[in-house]
Amino acid sequence: MWGGRFAEGPSAIMREINASIGFDKRLWRHDIEASRVHIAMLAAQGIVDQADADAIEEGLDKIADEYETGGVPEDAALEDIHMHVEARLAELIGPAAGRLRTARSRNDQVATDFRLWVRDAIDVAEQGLAALQRALVARAEEQAETVMPGFTHLQSAQPVTLGHHLMAYYEMLRRDRSRFADARARMNECPLGSAALAGTGFPVDREAVALALDFDRPTANSLDAVSDRDFALDYLMAASQCALHLSRLAEELVLWASQPFGFVKLSDSFSTGSSIMPQKRNPDAAELVRGHSGRIIGALTALSVTMKGLPLAYSKDMQDDKEPVFEAHDLLSLSLAAMAGMIETVSFDAARMRAAAETGHATATDLADWLVREAEVPFREAHHITGRAVRLADERGVPLWELPLDALQSIDARIGEGVFAVLSPDASVKSRKSFGGTAPGQVRKRIEAAKKVLGIET
DSSP: OOTTTOSSOOOHHHHHHHOOHHHHGGGHHHHHHHHHHHHHHHHHTTSSOHHHHHHHHHHHHHHHHHHHTTOOOOOGGGOSHHHHHHHHHHHHHGGGGGGGGTTOOHHHHHHHHHHHHHHHHHHHHHHHHHHHHHHHHHHHHHTTTOEEEEEETTEEEEEEEHHHHHHHHHHHHHHHHHHHHHHHHHHOEEOTTOTTTTOOSSOOOHHHHHHHTTOSEEOSOHHHHHHOOHHHHHHHHHHHHHHHHHHHHHHHHHHHHSTTTOOEEOOGGGOBOOSSOTTOOBOHHHHHHHHHHHHHHHHHHHHHHHHTTOOSSOOGGGGGGHHHHHHHHHHHHHHHHHHHHHHHHOEEOHHHHHHHHTSTTTTHHHHHHHHHHHHOOOHHHHHHHHHHHHHHHHHHTSOGGGSOHHHHHHHOTTOOGGGGGTSSHHHHHHHOOSTTOSSHHHHHHHHHHHHHHHTOOO
């Protein structure tokens, strides 16, 4: 490739460290697509004869067919997917293949190919997120009135509905989708035509190339275009945030599937057994989703550290940009699919959830609120009164709402019979009617809005 300058070839170690074909062959579709558009533009601009352009396009079609049916033999001496395509093209059509290199460098070529690949990866993530959202909304609708404990510090805090809890993850994924959409819009500029770093002296039509590849516009600075990997970092940042959300949901499924909780039973399809303990039913799919989040975050860290000290324009370090992104894409796609499957097939134990919601005096805040609302007690004083009522309930070994009225009035005479209308978990849940609250009516309103966004028939 650079034999005119070098008298000797690279050593075997140099060939091995320099080669990226083992992983960047994933870009073959995008490389061929961009090459087709590039040669068509060169012919339209009169830079390359139409006959040569036709031969190149026909050769690229043959190479695409070869990759579809098994690939092209790999040679570390050819380094990457770009040179493999070019070398195979030369074998098929002869010297005319060399004209494809006109007004193009591998620097702007790989920047273009990689953007096209990441753009497709974002579209895949978007589909996976939407599928998981649909699963969450469907199960939330089933469980809009199912009472369960809401936690802070993993301690019973206030009763909520399971539908409300599941819809919290819908909201997280909604933000994830917006981050991916923002990343896609920001990256949708075409580097092709920037050449090595300074642009090209040929009369290329960069706008036509960008349009043909479905970019919004060409990049505005050739130095930035070939050295920018913000689009890959944006993808990894969005993927990492999404992986964090999936990990939180996975952790809850792991906890809820344990015997002390017993809130859920994961389906056989997403559980495993033990090689020695016949009774075991392990939530391995959820645990692996939780584990994959660490690797996805690690991919973001890896590429961030690679890019942090690079001067303009291209440096060979940037060859290591793809493997972290490829790994994160694979892990995220699998995690989204696994989580959607788990949510679709999990069984909820409503009775166990309700029983848990009835422990821990989770309606104590409702007593304090009643005192504020009905007896006009300042909230801080109401808080202290309620604390004494909780202590009394603990001493008697009963839930707060089973304390008799005279016992409550011995703590504060302002407590009246009407307090029992708010002290049960059901009453507590139904009272939380503020926008975004856990009351079944509010949950259903949010579900209906989500179904419209997701295109689900109501």
